[in-house]
Amino acid sequence: MVSKEEIIKIAKLSNLFLDENVMEEITEEMAKIVEFADAINTIVCDEDIEFDNINQIENAFNEDEVVESYSSDEVLRNREGGENGYFLVRRRV
């Protein structure tokens, strides 16, 4: 079951706003999807997955050698050059 309170908590953790008027709809929809996901809980399976990863690769490493960083112009390209080299998080409000 998914409660409205849980949806509010999940939305908060997801950093998403939920309009009060769609809350009912989303709660219902989530409940349906969760019910669909619940199918797995009827299946018994106890594989050891502590270190499971799909390719079972170990130790893919970088060497500790410096490679030139990007220029701050490039880094800030999607923020029109930024503010004196910084990313602006927010203006005073």
Add this chain to the structure above:
Amino acid sequence: MSKIKQIQNLLEAKEISCVELTKKYLSNIEEKNKEINAYVNITEEEALKTAKLVDEKIATGEKLMPLEGIPMSLKDNISTKNIKTSCCSKMLKDYVPIYDATVWEILKKQNSILLGKTNMDEFAMGASTESSYFGVTLNPHNTNYVAGGSSGGAAASVAGGLAAFGLATDTGGSIRQPASFCGLVGFKPSYGSVSRYGAIAYASSLDQIGPITDSVEDAAIVYDSISIYDSKDSTSVGSKNTSHDKLNSSIKGIKIGVVKEYFEGLRDDIRKLMEDSIKVYQGLGAEIVDITIPLLKANLPVYFITACAEASSNMGRYDGIRYGYKTDSYNSIDEMICKNRSESLGKEVQRRIMLGTYALSSDRYDAYYKKAQKLRACIRRDFKKIFEECSVILTPTAPTTAYALGQAVKDPIETYSMDICTVPANIAGLPAISVPCGLAENKLPVGMQLIGNRFEDYKVLNIAYQYEKETKDQNRSLWQEVEV
């Protein structure tokens, strides 16, 4: 015959220059893209510049590299330096990457001609390209239908003759399903054989880049070029075997697994095409054995929980601070981030983020995420056993032909369930290909899927190629010759 080879033959014989060829494709795009909406960004300048380079090289008489001079498309979630890469989301609609994805780096070095970036479901979350911020892609076979998804644009670009091949990503069927809907070959390689570096993540442990092509041979040519070990991707393995030189290997005596459950309840016309395909293989000397997909019922939820959980984490970075959509007014940093996300991410994306957050939350982790991972390990283990006996597993690619416009978005669960044939390969990291196997009663293409063992991509391509060769005449309407 391979379209890629055909093009290179024409270029090397100087029957057409690469610039002329590129212009031809660009004018096709100009003419058709308004309607089918395969491309969201056309890179004419880039394409013509490279084409000129190729012509200069041809003039020197130097031999062309395997993908040199081939006009192609990239799905809009593959990072291209200085070229917008939007994932078809309002969030990234103006985002310009500052680095190249490894696959694009490889193709760039080969002087492949990038015609543009193709349409997709927002952040690859969908199966009909209807969740794209730039609108749906129509199926070139019949524009009342979608091209499928999430790589609908990639498939339509190839099916519409707007690219010789497309590179796309497949997380739960996003290459194979649109290829099947558009009458094309779609190949999802083994997880790890093609570098994921620069493919904008939907679900990191499921995503894989692969080609959408006209023919199996083209898929093999593209696969051989891009399946290279990449030090930038920790999960990269590359491939130990080239596939193109093994396409003609005999498949006499191989065992092909067939899944009964997939045939039960299948539409009659599609089932008939599947049975025909099986007969073709029997005629080629293959032995058909009945198998079952490991924990078949668990596959969809396992896929969905894993994909959403990873997506919820991967999508956290879209806060609008370093790039992406920024809201106008806010009172706090928290509110600003919430607004940036809520105002620019679509409904389906938000839904999957929420579901993933739910599956990972402390109260639900054991029941959903952890359980799904355990089942995933079981599924992988059981597949291994199947491939001790079978060379490949044969299934339909999708239980349906292309959806009519608007049909897919109605009931999410029903739509998710359509992925039942494609998701097992992603769950277990297996190579899988969709090959056209005829037209359904509604005259829409149907795809047959072959799933192979881990890193036996070459075998999948070989077995698919043998089928394609055998059925080429009967499926002629699905293949297009290059017109000069």
Add this chain to the structure above:
Amino acid sequence: MSYELVVGLETHVELSTNTKIFCQCTTEFGGEPNSHCCPICLGMPGTLPKLNKKVVEYAVKAGLATNCKIRNLSKMDRKNYVYPDLPKAYQVTQFDKPICEDGYITLSSGKSIRINRIHIEEDAGKLIHERGDTYIDYNRGGVPLVEIVTDPDIRTVDEAVEYIEQLRLIMKYIGVSDVKMQEGSLRCDVNISVRKKGEEKFGTRTEIKNMNSVNFIAKAIAYEFERQVDILESGGEIHQETRRYDSDLNITESMRSKEDAEDYRYFREPDLVNIYVSEEEIKKYKAELPQLPHEKLNIFINEYGLPKDDAELLIKYKKVAEYYEEASKNLKNKKLASNYILGQIYRKFPTDSEKEEFNISIPPKYLNDLIQLVESRKINSSMASNALEKMLDSGKAVTEFISEKDMEGIDENTLRELCIKAVNENQKAVESYLGGKEKAFKSIIGYIMRETKGKADPIKATEIIKEIIGKI
């Protein structure tokens, strides 16, 4: 009713690798804003991390130096939370399989502080607030850290301080971190609770985040102890919460309560593979570890015969301790070298950071040469001290300032004649000395030193003069 303090520490130590943990940008401190960044450490869409091999080596060494067990197989996890300084909205860290576990550090009292775990993780960027606007610089984002977590074994402010200082010294000695606290390369989260003495159950704890000064940590713990005791004494209840220390006011204040505590949704980082460290590698890393501070301390005290206080002062700075070891080689009296370093030489390095850097102009061999001359009585201590001053100023060897002739000193006959002359010409001083004024003797010796320009051996001269006076 008296209360007992219970403290556990989570210490973040920045590793001194050349490059960041998942990309190859430099870890250098400072720099123009966002000039040590690339698509990977900025978490740009589509990028993937790759672990720096050196980070694993350094984490294992940190574990070995603090008596931890090393996990052969470990993995990385994602800790999800949204904050502008974290460009991927998750920190790549280790959750349930940390690379090191179950270690301890022994304090000077002999008490051990257990180390629960040491894990690898990435640092975040830095927010800058200016005139109400907020900016961010990601140069620090992706710098590798180890987080060293103790059990709640600390019972006093002094123990906390000693633990941090020891830990800091160990990390410095084994070369895995510069541990410059002023640059934030060692930062502590402090968990504090109180309980009535004799009680076994722990009280509710509060956590003070992100402190990078030992002095402030001590003050914050002391304040928080008082605060919690006051609440309990007045019948109140402690709330589990995160607090911030305000060093201007010397108070702690609430940041957020447990109710809004984050749900970090840890899960395996799918973009990284398992980390395997073989027994052979562990052995190799162990063999590479230098002598640890407490080992040096024991040797200085028990083998070199230094007083405990002096030994502690020497080991406090790795470079000084190593310098001392070289400078005291083959000396009969190893304390002599320690005296020169802690006295005359330390005066040239008044601050902590100068001692830390210890950019001394002469190699330890030069100091050793000088002390050898003193030990063999070829020169006296005042000559030695003068020479050392000149050596330190110039970086030159002792032979530049003291000639063979100087070293020959004054032969005994000449000295005896001089002494007779001194007694004759200083009758007044001789009389007052004989009259009981010990001080007067000094002026007689002073006369001899003046006459010989410091070359005479004052000890020998004292003997002779006493002999002459005795005959009077």
